[in-house]
Amino acid sequence: MPPMARYILRRLGHAVLVVFGVSIIVFLVMHLAGGSPLSVLLPPEASEAERRQYEALLGLDQPLYVQYWDFASQAVRGDFGQSIWYGRPAAGLVLERLQATAELAVSGLGLAVLVALPLGVLAAVYRNRTVDHAIGIFVVLGQSVPIFWLGMLLVLQFSVNWPLFPTSGRDSALSFVLPALTLAVYSMARLTRLTRAGMLEVLNQDHLRTARAKGMPERVVIFRHGVRNALIPFVTYLGLEFGGLLGGAVVVETVFSWPGVGRLATEAIFNRDYPLVQAVVFIVALVFVAVNLLVDLLYPALDPRIRLASAS
Amino acid sequence: MDVLPEAPALIEAPVRRVSKLRRLLRDPSGLLGVVVLGGVIFLALLAPWISPHDPERQNLKASLLPPAWLDGGDSAYLFGTDRLGHDVLSRTIWSARTSLLIGFSAVALAVLLGVTIGVFAGYVGGRLEDVVLRLADIQLAIPPILLAIVLAAAIGPSPTTIILVLGGTGWVVYARITRGDVLSLRDRSFVKAAVSLGAGHGRVVFRHILPHLVSPILIVATIEISLAILAESSLSFLGLGIQPPTPSWGSMLGDGRDYLASAWWLSVFPGIALMLTVLSVNLVGNWLRDVYDPRLS
Numbered sequence: 085m086p087p088m089a090r091y092i093l094r095r096l097g098h099a100v101l102v103v104f105g106v107s108i109i110v111f112l113v114m115h116l117a118g119g120s121p122l123s124v125l126l127p128p129e130a131s132e133a134e135r136r137q138y139e140a141l142l143g144l145d146q147p148l149y150v151q152y153w154d155f156a157s158q159a160v161r162g163d164f165g166q167s168i169w170y171g172r173p174a175a176g177l178v179l180e181r182l183q184a185t186a187e188l189a190v191s192g193l194g195l196a197v198l199v200a201l202p203l204g205v206l207a208a209v210y211r212n213r214t215v216d217h218a219i220g221i222f223v224v225l226g227q228s229v230p231i232f233w234l235g236m237l238l239v240l241q242f243s244v245n246w247p248l249f250p251t252s253g254r255d256s257a258l259s260f261v262l263p264a265l266t267l268a269v270y271s272m273a274r275l276t277r278l279t280r281a282g283m284l285e286v287l288n289q290d291h292l293r294t295a296r297a298k299g300m301p302e303r304v305v306i307f308r309h310g311v312r313n314a315l316i317p318f319v320t321y322l323g324l325e326f327g328g329l330l331g332g333a334v335v336v337e338t339v340f341s342w343p344g345v346g347r348l349a350t351e352a353i354f355n356r357d358y359p360l361v362q363a364v365v366f367i368v369a370l371v372f373v374a375v376n377l378l379v380d381l382l383y384p385a386l387d388p389r390i391r392l393a394s395a396s
Numbered sequence: 397m398d399v400l401p402e403a404p405a406l407i408e409a410p411v412r413r414v415s416k417l418r419r420l421l422r423d424p425s426g427l428l429g430v431v432v433l434g435g436v437i438f439l440a441l442l443a444p445w446i447s448p449h450d451p452e453r454q455n456l457k458a459s460l461l462p463p464a465w466l467d468g469g470d471s472a473y474l475f476g477t478d479r480l481g482h483d484v485l486s487r488t489i490w491s492a493r494t495s496l497l498i499g500f501s502a503v504a505l506a507v508l509l510g511v512t513i514g515v516f517a518g519y520v521g522g523r524l525e526d527v528v529l530r531l532a533d534i535q536l537a538i539p540p541i542l543l544a545i546v547l548a549a550a551i552g553p554s555p556t557t558i559i560l561v562l563g564g565t566g567w568v569v570y571a572r573i574t575r576g577d578v579l580s581l582r583d584r585s586f587v588k589a590a591v592s593l594g595a596g597h598g599r600v601v602f603r604h605i606l607p608h609l610v611s612p613i614l615i616v617a618t619i620e621i622s623l624a625i626l627a628e629s630s631l632s633f634l635g636l637g638i639q640p641p642t643p644s645w646g647s648m649l650g651d652g653r654d655y656l657a658s659a660w661w662l663s664v665f666p667g668i669a670l671m672l673t674v675l676s677v678n679l680v681g682n683w684l685r686d687v688y689d690p691r692l693s
Contacts, residue, residue, distance in 0.1 A: 098533070105534030113543075116550045224425070224682065228675035230626055232633050233649055233667040236656060244657045324536075331539030335630050339653065349542065350634055353549040365546055369538045376537075 092381060099377045106369045107159060111152050114362050155362075164363035169355040174363035178345055182367065184254055185344030188336070189329045191260060192267030193322070200272050201318075204279020205311060208287060219276065226273030231332055235266040235339035252341035263340040270332045271325050278321055282314035289313075316387045323379035327372045416687050423686065429679025436673050440492035447486035448472070452641040455481035463661050476661040478651060484661060487643040488669050494644045495673060498558055499625040503617050505563025510570025511613065515601055517571065518578025525575070532568045540565050544627060548636045558637055562624050569620065573612055581605050611688040618681035622674045629670055645670040 085093075130138075139145045143154055158164070164174040207219040242262060243251040250259045286292065287310055295305045334346030341347070345364055352360035420426050439446065449472075458481040462469045469476065475484035517528040535543075547561045581587055581604075590604050631637030632646025640647055645666040652662030 101530060102533050102537050105530065106537050109534065109538065109543075110546075113546055113550050116547075221425075224675065224678050228622065228678050229671055230629055230633075230646075230649075230667065230674070232630060233663070233670065236649065236653055236663050237667070240656050240660060240663070327536070327539045331541035334539075334541055334545065335633065338634060346542075349545065350636070353545065353636065361546060361549070365538065365542055368542060372539065373537050 088384065091384065095377060095380045099373050102373050103370060106373070107156055107366065108152070110362055110366050110369070111155050113365075114358055115148070115151075159366065164366065165359040167352075167357055167360040167363075169352070169357040169360065174360045175367065177348065177360060178363045178367045181343060181345045181348045182371070184342060185330065185333050185337070185346060187260075188263055188267060188342060188344060189326065189333055191264040192332075193271060193326065193329055195264055195268035196271035196275055196325075197322070199268070200275035201279055201311075203276045205283055205306070205314075207276070207280040208283030208314075209306060211284065216280075219280075223273045223276050226269050226276075229269065231266055231270050232335045232339050234269060235262065235336055238262050238266060239339070254342055259340075263336050263342055266339070267329060267332055267336045271329060275318075275321070275325065279314060279318060282317050283310055286310050286313045316383075319386060320379055320383065323376040326375050330368055330372060419687055420683060423683055425679050426683025426686070429676045429681075429683060432672055432676035433680055436492050436669075436676065437496065439489050440496050443490050443493055447483075447489040448474070449483035449486040451482065451486040451490040451643045453482070457481065460655070460659050462659070475665045476659070478648075478659075478662055479655070482641075484648075484665055487648055488645070488666050490643040491645045491648065491666065491669065492673065494555065494638055494642065495625045495628060495670070498555060498562070498628045499621045499677075501559045502562035502566065502624040502628075503621045505559060506566030506620065507570050507613060507617055509563065510567035510572075511574045511606075511609065513567060514571040514574025515578055515605070518575040519582065519597070519601060519605075528571060528575070532571060535565065535568050541627060541630060544631060545634065545636055548631055553631075553636050553639055555638060555642075558628055558631060562627055566620060566624070569616060570613060573616060574609055577609055577612065578605055581608055611684075615681065615685045615688060618677060618684055622677040622681065625670070625674055625677070 136145070143151060146154075162175050164178075166172065167174045167177055170177060203219050203222070207216045210216050239251050239262065242248050248258075249262050250256070253259055287306075292305055292309050295309050296302070330346075333342075333344060334349060336342065337344045337346040338350060345368060349361060349364040351357075352364060420430065455477070458470065458473065458477050459479055461473050461477040461481075463476045464471045464474045466476075473483050473485070475488065477483055478487075513528055517525040543565055544558075544561045547565075548557055551557045551560070587600060587604050590600055595603070628637055629644065629646030629649070632644045633650040635647070635650060638644035638647050640651075648666040649663055649670075652659070652666070655662050
C-alpha cells in the first residue's frame with residue numbers, strides 16, 4: 085500500500101474510533117441523567133402501570149447494551165429520535181442551528197487569526213522589547229477576561245449607551261459584529277502566544293542563520309523562512325481551537341441570543357429534552373472530529389517532513 | 397582540578413533559591429499577580445468578618461439601589477443592590493470563596509487523576525498506555541464546556557458536581573505530561589540504578605520519578621486554575637452552576653444581564669472581581685513558567 089494511503093487510512097480509523105468512544109460517553113451521560121424523559125412526558129400523577137407502558141414504548145426497560153445498540157444504530161443513520169419539546173427530529177433541529185454557530189465560529193476564528201498572526205510575529209521579532217511586552221499584556225488580558233462578561237460590556241457600551249449595533253439576534257450584518265468580536269477575543273490571545281512561540285523556535289534555527297549569513301534581507305528571512313515554517317504547527321492548532329470555539333459559542337450565543345447550537349443545547353437542558361441534548365453533543369463532537377481529520381489530512385501537504393516520516 | 401566535579405552541586409542549590417525570589421521582585425507582572433491573588437485569597441478567608449451584610453439576606457425595600465456615590469445610592473450599600481435587595485459588595489466578596497474553592501479543588505482532583513493515570517500509562521506501557529491515549533483523544537473530541545454543561549445538568553448543579561465535572565474532565569493534560577516525562581525518565585541511568593539496587597516500583601515512582609514532575613505540573617495546574625474558575629463562572633452564568641442564593645460571580649453576572657440597561661452595577665463589579673482573580677492567577681502562572689522553564693518564555 086502506498087504510504088500516503090496508509091497514513092490516510094490510519095487517520096480515518098482513528099477518527100472512527102474516537103466517534104465510537106464519544107457515542108458511548110454521550111449515551112452513558114444521558115443515561116446518568118436519569119434517562120427519564122418520563123418526568124417530562126408524563127404528568128406527575130401518572131400511575132406505575134402507565135410509567136411501565138411508556139418505558140416499554142421508549143425501550144427504557146431493555147438492558148443497557150441493547151439500549152446503546154438501538155441508539156448507535158439509529159445514530160449511524162442520522163436518527164437521534166424526536167425532540168420532546170419541539171416534537172420534531174432532533175438531528176434536523178441541530179443541523180438547522182449548526183449553520184448559525186458555524187458562521188459565528190468561522191468569523192470569530194478568522195478575526196482572531198487576522199489579529200493574532202501579525203501580533204505574534206511582531207512579538208517574536210521584537211522579543212523582550214516594548215512591543216513584545218505590550219503584546220504580552222494584551223495576551224494575558226485576553227486570556228483572563230470572561231468572554232460572557234466582555235460580551236455584556238460590549239452590549240452595554242455599543243448597543244445601550246451608543247446604539248450602534250443590535251443587542252441580540254441574527255438579522256443583519258451588523259448583528260454579527262459584537263458576537264464575532266467577543267468570540268474572537270477568546271482565541272486571539274492563545275493564537276498570538278502560539279504564533280510567538282512558533283516564530284521564536286523557527287528564528288533560532290540554523291537555516292535562518294544561514295539565510296542571514298548569505299546576506300538575505302531581514303524582511304525576506306522573517307517572511308519567507310520564518311513565518312512559513314511557523315505556520316505549520318499553527319494549522320494543527322486551529323483544528324483544536326475550533327473545538328474551544330464551539331464551546332465558547334455556547335456562552336456567547338446565550339449573551340447575544342444567537343440562534344445557534346449552543347443556545348439550543350442550554351435550552352434543551354432546561355427543558356429536559358434529552359434526545360435533543362444527545363443530538364447536539366454528538367453532532368458537535370462529530371463536526372469537531374471531522375475538522376481535525378481534515379487538518380490531519382492537510383498536514384502532509386504543508387509539511388514535507390510528515391510525508392517522508394509516513395513513508396519510512 | 398579534582399575539586400571540580402563536586403563544585404557545581406555545592407554552589408547551585410543556594411544560588412537558585414535566592415534567584416527565584418529575586419526574579420519575582422524583578423518581574424513586576426509576577427509580583428502584581430502574587431499581590432492581587434494574595435488579596436483575593438485574603439478577602440475570601442475573611443469574608444464573614446469584612447463583608448458589610450449577609451450576602452444571602454434579601455431586603456426588598458432596598459431593591460436595585462445604585463452604588464453609594466450616585467444619586468439615590470445608600471451609603472450602607474457601597475456597590476448598590478440587586479433586584480432582591482442583596483448587597484452587591486457582600487456578594488462580590490463571598491463569591492471569591494466559591495470561585496477559589498471550586499477552582500483549586502477541581503484542579504487538585506484533575507492533577508490527582510491525571511498524574512495517577514499518566515504514571516500508570518508511562519510506567520506500565522503496553523495495552524494500558526494505548527487505552528489511555530485513546531480515552532484522552534475521545535475526551536478531547538467533546539468541547540469541555542459542552543461536556544461540563546451536560547454532566548452538570550445530568551448530575552444536578554451543586555458545588556460538588558462542578559468540582560467533580562471540571563476535575564473529571566481536566567485530567568487529560570496532566571496524564572499527557574506525566575506519561576511523556578515518565579517515559580523519558582524511565583530509561584535514565586539514575587532510575588535504572590535505583591532499580592538495579594533493588595528499589596520496588598513504588599519507591600522508584602515516588603522517590604525518583606514524581607519529584608521531577610512537580611514543576612511542569614505546577615506550571616500547568618496554575619493556568620488550569622484560572623480556566624477552572626472561568627468554567628465555573630460560565631456554568632453559573634448559564635444557570636447550570638452555583639445556584640442562588642449562594643453567591644457566585646457567574647450567577648451574579650447572569651442576573652445582571654437582565655438589568656444591563658438599567659442597573660449596570662450588577663454586571664460591572666462582579667465582572668471586575670472575576671477578571672482580576674483570573675488575571676492574577678494567570679500572572680502567577682506565567683511567572684512560575686518563567687522561573688522554572690525559561691525556554692518557554
